[in-house]
Amino acid sequence: MPACIEGRNVNLTFRPPNRRPVRALHGFDIDVQECEFLSIVGPSGCGKTTFLNVVLGLIKPDSGELRIRGKPISGPGTDRAMVFQEFGLLPWRTVLNNIELGLELKGVPGETRRHISRRFIHMVGLAGFEGHYPHELSGGMKQRVGLARALATDPDVLLMDEPFAALDAQTRDVMQVELLRIWQEARKTVLFVTHQIDEAIYLSDRVMVMTKRPGHAKKMFTIKLPRPRDYEMRVTREFNDLKLEIWQELKDEITV
Amino acid sequence: MMDDAAPRVSFPTRYRKVLLGSLSVVLFFAAWQAIFLLVPFNPLFISKPSLIASGLVDLITSGDLLRDLAVSAVPFLYGFSAAVVIGVPLGIVMGWRVRVGYALDPLMTVFYASPLVALAPLVVIFFGVGVAGKALIIFFLSVFPFIFNAYAGVRAVDRLLINVVRSLGGSERDLYFKVIFPSVLPYIVAGARIAVGRALIGVLVGEFFAASEGIGYAISRFGDIFALDRMFACIITIMVIAMVLTEGIRWTERTAFPWRSGH
Numbered sequence: 134m135p136a137c138i139e140g141r142n143v144n145l146t147f148r149p150p151n152r153r154p155v156r157a158l159h160g161f162d163i164d165v166q167e168c169e170f171l172s173i174v175g176p177s178g179c180g181k182t183t184f185l186n187v188v189l190g191l192i193k194p195d196s197g198e199l200r201i202r203g204k205p206i207s208g209p210g211t212d213r214a215m216v217f218q219e220f221g222l223l224p225w226r227t228v229l230n231n232i233e234l235g236l237e238l239k240g241v242p243g244e245t246r247r248h249i250s251r252r253f254i255h256m257v258g259l260a261g262f263e264g265h266y267p268h269e270l271s272g273g274m275k276q277r278v279g280l281a282r283a284l285a286t287d288p289d290v291l292l293m294d295e296p297f298a299a300l301d302a303q304t305r306d307v308m309q310v311e312l313l314r315i316w317q318e319a320r321k322t323v324l325f326v327t328h329q330i331d332e333a334i335y336l337s338d339r340v341m342v343m344t345k346r347p348g349h350a351k352k353m354f355t356i357k358l359p360r361p362r363d364y365e366m367r368v369t370r371e372f373n374d375l376k377l378e379i380w381q382e383l384k385d386e387i388t389v
Numbered sequence: 390m391m392d393d394a395a396p397r398v399s400f401p402t403r404y405r406k407v408l409l410g411s412l413s414v415v416l417f418f419a420a421w422q423a424i425f426l427l428v429p430f431n432p433l434f435i436s437k438p439s440l441i442a443s444g445l446v447d448l449i450t451s452g453d454l455l456r457d458l459a460v461s462a463v464p465f466l467y468g469f470s471a472a473v474v475i476g477v478p479l480g481i482v483m484g485w486r487v488r489v490g491y492a493l494d495p496l497m498t499v500f501y502a503s504p505l506v507a508l509a510p511l512v513v514i515f516f517g518v519g520v521a522g523k524a525l526i527i528f529f530l531s532v533f534p535f536i537f538n539a540y541a542g543v544r545a546v547d548r549l550l551i552n553v554v555r556s557l558g559g560s561e562r563d564l565y566f567k568v569i570f571p572s573v574l575p576y577i578v579a580g581a582r583i584a585v586g587r588a589l590i591g592v593l594v595g596e597f598f599a600a601s602e603g604i605g606y607a608i609s610r611f612g613d614i615f616a617l618d619r620m621f622a623c624i625i626t627i628m629v630i631a632m633v634l635t636e637g638i639r640w641t642e643r644t645a646f647p648w649r650s651g652h
Binding site: 186189190191210211213217221223225234235238286 | 549558648
């Protein structure tokens, strides 16, 4: 079966004006299977977020091949959608209108838009908050909106850039459980970037450890924990052994 | 929203902002009136509140005040509307298109910083004493706050929101209408607050130089004939109008953009 996301030898160097160029990605290879949940962990500044932006089509790599279901990426497309760390909600739009944004930009007529958005409002558990503005919501609720907005355009691939990093620890735990439920329901391929090893193991089918900049794949771990996952798994021997193993790969890459 | 839960406060505490503000205005006029009891000013050169009040009543009842205001309102509306329609898009494009911004910023800054009032006689020579000349003066005085506030607003647009719309397939046009313009709107309203004051200066200056009616003309004519009570009545009317417009815009800023206080 062909991979859903296929990256071969992706290279990218940032060339900011009047400053030294920064090599962000160097020989980056990746294969993400259909409906797989794959997490990338790596030290700060290793290029994980940059890679997501490349897959999203916002940044063009200097060289290398990158395909979604065999189709080369040439810019943003409706087959991909991103959930952003800082939510990225339009503050002047209600919850409903924020979720509709992607559909609106695709030119979906108003009636259909509203119908689809309502379905995803229910899916992320925000029924009753359709008319609220982002500043009236908690962080967890904002990210539910971010998730619903991404899902509403029905992408094949969901890109998640440290989506729970701005949330407090308890909200994060709840959101992880919610994400797994929604992922099972929506059947999407997920590429998830995080700093947290626990989070990566708990959510993923596979976890990729990245090197420090210029970033590339260092080691891939397959997570054999059964699904559906539950919170108790996080305190098992197996889970902690895996966490230690990943940490040992990761720690050499971290420069403080 | 919190009012329901707020503890009961006495009337003076609740309205102390308004009460103290009004008190200083009342005291100011009382002191002005009282000083005439002590100093025998020549009424030819200075007026007092009681005379101004009766002058104001005369102007209102005769309909002169309203007629002058109506005359002045026409160039004000033309000039101010043109300032919005031209200033806002220009400022937005200057902010979003970096090269346009670099090219126009120095020129606009020079115009904004200079006393454009000095050009008023020139405008009168070119355009005469009609509505067009006055509207042009008002436009030149009030367009720059719109340009510069829109310009600053675009530079403060959250880049994340730009990326969000781009990533969902938004075009350049979508960026303008769905992110940039709504982000900049509060800045434009703040600019309007500054522009209103400058536009009113434009009204008066235009009519001082060349006019045969209007509130600015009335002020200068009453001054010429030493009818200081009516001159002050007109000035106070302009002050009240300026205050009402400015406060109205401030109220709009507070109520129309609730998300601004949210983060």
